[in-house]
Amino acid sequence: MRHTIKIIIIFLVSGNLFSQSIPALKFRKPTTKDNITWKFASVATGVDAFITVIGSKNATLDAIDDSTQYAYAWQPFIKINNKTNSTDSSYVHFKIEFKKTGGTDQVMSKLAMTVIDLDGSGSRSYREMVSSSLPATPKGVLGSLLSTYTNSTNVTLISGTTSYSKTDTNNAAGMAQLNYSNISSYTFKVGVVGTVSSSSTVRQFSFYYKAFTSMVTVLPVKMIDFKAVSNNEVPVVSWTTTMEENSKSFDVYRSLDGINYTLVSTLAAQGNSQSLNNYSFADNNLYGQATPNVFYKLKVTDLNGAYTWSTIVHFSQAIESSNTAIASVYPNPTKGSININFSSISENDFTLELVDMYGNVHHSLTNNDINGQYSVNIDFSDLANGVYFVKLNENGQSSTIKIIKN
Numbered sequence: 001m002r003h004t005i006k007i008i009i010i011f012l013v014s015g016n017l018f019s020q021s022i023p024a025l026k027f028r029k030p031t032t033k034d035n036i037t038w039k040f041a042s043v044a045t046g047v048d049a050f051i052t053v054i055g056s057k058n059a060t061l062d063a064i065d066d067s068t069q070y071a072y073a074w075q076p077f078i079k080i081n082n083k084t085n086s087t088d089s090s091y092v093h094f095k096i097e098f099k100k101t102g103g104t105d106q107v108m109s110k111l112a113m114t115v116i117d118l119d120g121s122g123s124r125s126y127r128e129m130v131s132s133s134l135p136a137t138p139k140g141v142l143g144s145l146l147s148t149y150t151n152s153t154n155v156t157l158i159s160g161t162t163s164y165s166k167t168d169t170n171n172a173a174g175m176a177q178l179n180y181s182n183i184s185s186y187t188f189k190v191g192v193v194g195t196v197s198s199s200s201t202v203r204q205f206s207f208y209y210k211a212f213t214s215m216v217t218v219l220p221v222k223m224i225d226f227k228a229v230s231n232n233e234v235p236v237v238s239w240t241t242t243m244e245e246n247s248k249s250f251d252v253y254r255s256l257d258g259i260n261y262t263l264v265s266t267l268a269a270q271g272n273s274q275s276l277n278n279y280s281f282a283d284n285n286l287y288g289q290a291t292p293n294v295f296y297k298l299k300v301t302d303l304n305g306a307y308t309w310s311t312i313v314h315f316s317q318a319i320e321s322s323n324t325a326i327a328s329v330y331p332n333p334t335k336g337s338i339n340i341n342f343s344s345i346s347e348n349d350f351t352l353e354l355v356d357m358y359g360n361v362h363h364s365l366t367n368n369d370i371n372g373q374y375s376v377n378i379d380f381s382d383l384a385n386g387v388y389f390v391k392l393n394e395n396g397q398s399s400t401i402k403i404i405k406n
Contacts (some may be wrong), residue, residue, distance in 0.1 A: 005242065008160055009143045011196070015017075015310075016144065017100075017255065019033065020109045020110045021211075021284060022111065022179070022210070022211040023044055023050070023108075023110065023111075023112065023216065024072075024127050024210040025043040025044055025045055025047075025072070025210070026042070026044075026071075026207065026209075027040045027043055027049065027065070027067075027071065027072060027073060027074040027209065028040065028041075028071070028295060029041075030051070030065050031062050031069065031099075032046050035049055036052060036053050037051070037052040037053075038050070038052075038065075039076070039119065043098075044099050046100055046106075046250075047098055047099070047100060047101070047106050047154065048098070048099050048100075048101060048373045049096060049097070049098055049099075050096070050097045050098075050099065050287045051074070051094055051095070051096050051097075052066070052094065052095045052096075053093070053094060054093050054094065054095045054098070055063055055092075055263050055315060056091065056092045056093060056190075056243070056383075057091055057191075057406070058080065058081045058090035058091075058092075058196075059079060059080050059081060059090040059091055059092050059188075059191050060078075060079045060092065060142050061076060061079075061092050062077040062078060062079040062083075063077040063346070064076055064224055064390075066204065068167075070116075070169075070206060071206060072209060072210075073206050073208040073209075074206075074207045074209070075118070075204060075205065075206045075207070076092070076094075076204075076205055076206075077203070077204050078091070078092050078190055078191055078202065078203050079189065079201070079202045079207065080126075080192055080202070080203060081196070081199055082116050082196050082197055082198055082199040082201075082236050085154050087191045088194065089129060089189075089191060089192070089354075090192055090193075090332070091131070091189040091191025091192075092189070092190055092191060092193045092368070093187065093188075093189050093238070094115075094187065094188055094189075094190065095185060095186075095187045096185060096186060096187075096188075097184065097185040098184050098406055099183065099184075100255060101329070103148070104172065105184040105185075106184055107182055107183065107184045108182070108184065109181065109182055110179070110180075110181060110287070111179070111180040111181070111183065111207065112124070112177055112179050112180070112210060112211035112213055112232065113177070113178045113180070113207055113208075113209055113234040114176070114177045114178075114207070114209075114210060115130050115133070115146075115157055115175060115176050115177070115178070115206070115207060115385045116169055116174070116177065116203075116206040116208055117164060117171070117174045117175075117204075117205075117206050118130060118157060118159045118174045118175070118176065119159050119160075119162060119163050119164045119173075119174045120159050120160050120161035120163055120181045121161065121163055121192075121194075121330070122161065122162070124305075124359070126161075126192045126193065126194030126196055127158055127159045127160060127192060127193050127194055128158075128159045128191075128192050128203060128205070129153070129158045129159070129189070129190075129191055129192055129193045130156070130157045130176075130188060130189070130190055130205070130265050131154045131157070131188060131189040132154060132155050132156075132178055132186060132187075132188040133153065133154055133179070133184035133186050133187045133188065134154065135150075135180065135183070136155045136178045136179070136180055136186065137155075137178065137179070137180075137181075138150065138155050138157070138176065138177070138178055139176070139177040139179055141265075144172050144173060144174075144175055144176055144203050144308065145160050145161055145162070145173045145174070146158065146160075146174065146175070146176045146310065147159075147160075147297065147309045147310060147311050147312060148176065148308060148310075148311070149310070149311030150308070151335075152167075152220075153335075155178060156311070156377065157176045157178075157222045158193055158311070161173060161259055164319055164347050166329060169208070175212070176183070177211060177212060179211070179235050181379060184302075190205050191203075195297075197240065209221055211350055221243065221244045221245075221247050221296075221300055222241060222242045222243040222244075222267070223239055223240065223300070223310065224239050224315055225238070226238075226239040226298070226310055226311065227237060227239070227313055227315045227331075227339075228294070228296050228315035228328065228330070229312070229315075229328050229330070229339075229375075230315075230328055230341055231281040232286055232315040232340065233284065234282050234283065234284055234287045235279045235282075235283040235286050235294060235315050236280055236281070236282050236283070236284065237252055237280065237282075237283065237296045237313070237315075238278065238279065238280040238281075239275070239277070239278075239279050239298065239310075240276055240277065240278050240279070241269075241270070241273070241277045242276060243273065243274055244269060244270045244271060244273045244277065245272060245274060245302075246271065246272060246302045246303045246304065247269035247270060247271055247272075247300065247301075247302055247303075248268075248269055248271075248301045248302055248303050249266055249267065249268055249300075249301050250266070250267045250298050250299070250301075251263055251266050251298065251299040252264050252265040252266070252267070252281050252296060252298060252300070252301055253293060253297050253298070253299065254283065254291065254295070254296055255269055255294070255295040255296075255297075256280040256294060256295075257293070259293075261295075261297065262337065264283065264285070265281045265283075267279055268299075271303075287392035292316070292330060293317070294314070294315040294350075295312050295313070295314055296313050297309060297310050297311070297312045297313070297314070298310035311381065313330065313331070314330070314332055314379065315328055315330075327357060328340075328341045329341075329390050329403055332401075332403045332404060333403070333405065333406050334379065334381050334403060334404070334405055335378060335405070336381025336382075336383070336405055337377060337378070337380075337381060338375050338377070338378055338380075338403060339375065339376070340352065340375070340377075340378065340389070340390055341375045349366065349367070349394070350392060350393060350394035351366050351392070351393045351394075352364070352365045352366075352376070352390070352391070353365075353379055353393065354380060354388055354389070354390060354391075354394050355388065355389050356367055356383075356387070356388055356389075360386075361369045362380060363378050363380065367383075372392035378390075380405070383405065384405075385403060385405050385406050386404075386405060387403075387404060387405075388402075388403050388404075388405060389401065389402055389403070390403060
């Protein structure tokens with residue numbers, strides 16, 4: 001992400017687009033005593049902000065800020081280590097705290113963190129990512145191409161693979177806004193998802209603590225339980241909404257490489273609802289095929305034409321003529337709980353195992369334990385983050401799927 005002085009001028013002229021109900025904070029010239037915690041003095045009258053590095057994964061902080069670009073935005077540079085796992089993430093974990101000049105906590109009744117220029121790497125396929133702790137409310141930005149995913153602990157924003165050059169605060173494709181209420185601190189991870197081939201890769205991020213009201217729209221749905229599983233050798237994509245407001249449709253997109261997506265179905269949305277609504281799409285075109293890597297995402301459109309993208313789910317299915325086989329494991333990556341679907345058309349005994357990268361078995365189930373079920377859950381939240389494998393062993397043969405716990 002590169003910016004020019006011309007962009008700064010455009011930004012200043014566009015100042016009347018910002019919300020006046022949420023304060024605009026000024027992050028300028030940070031100071032530090034230990035290169036772990038940085039102080040941004042007077043981000044608001046009588047308020048200082050402190051940003052601390054509290055952890056990292058496959059990444060380091062290369063520079064804390066670059067105020068020559070957007071004068072009042074906070075713009076860290078993250079150096080990403082090379083890695084080969086296309087589903088893994090690399091990030092620096094920050095904590096931000098707001099304090100009064102005297103040092104006591106300052107509760108911010110309203111706060112907006114607008115993420116600017118969240119983009120990808122083009123042909124190299126890795127994507128930038130920001131994941132904030134809750135409570136945080138994601139606001140859709142008209143024209144944004146970012147995927148938004150909310151679980152019980154975090155809101156995660158992930159870009160596409162497209163790389164934007166000379167983008168600015170008028171380019172909504174790489175923007176999203178997170179709103180906070182009545183907080184004095186929160187944490188968030190800043191980094192990338194996907195394979196990084198060079199250890200010298202440095203990505204610049206930009207956070208403007210200011211609301212972009214004219215560009216923000218209320219998300220048309222609140223969605224949970226988005227997944228893809230096998231049903232008689234057919235991938236079935238399903239999701240549940242807990243709230244819909246002026247929703248129009250769900251477009252289901254499929255990819256066989258995780259990069260290029262094709263529209264495969266459109267489902268009408270409920271419109272307006274405060275109750276649970278279940279949706280599903282059976283991808284019959286993939287019936288009976290060995291599908292080791294299929295990816296799905298949803299485009300959610302409201303009645304005014306505004307839209308937002310869901311997170312991406314990964315589906316894998318092994319079709320074998322006579323053996324027991326793993327159909328899918330989700331979610332992957334996971335926080336520590338996975339659902340395993342598999343098929344069995346033989347009468348042989350088999351064992352389902354969760355093993356670490358050193359071959360240590362942490363969970364083991366036999367077909368007697370499962371007792372005819374072909375969908376099981378394994379909770380390994382007590383284990384360390386890292387790479388694990390689900391192995392299904394039968395009659396001297398085995399099939400394996402790698403999973404990531406983070």
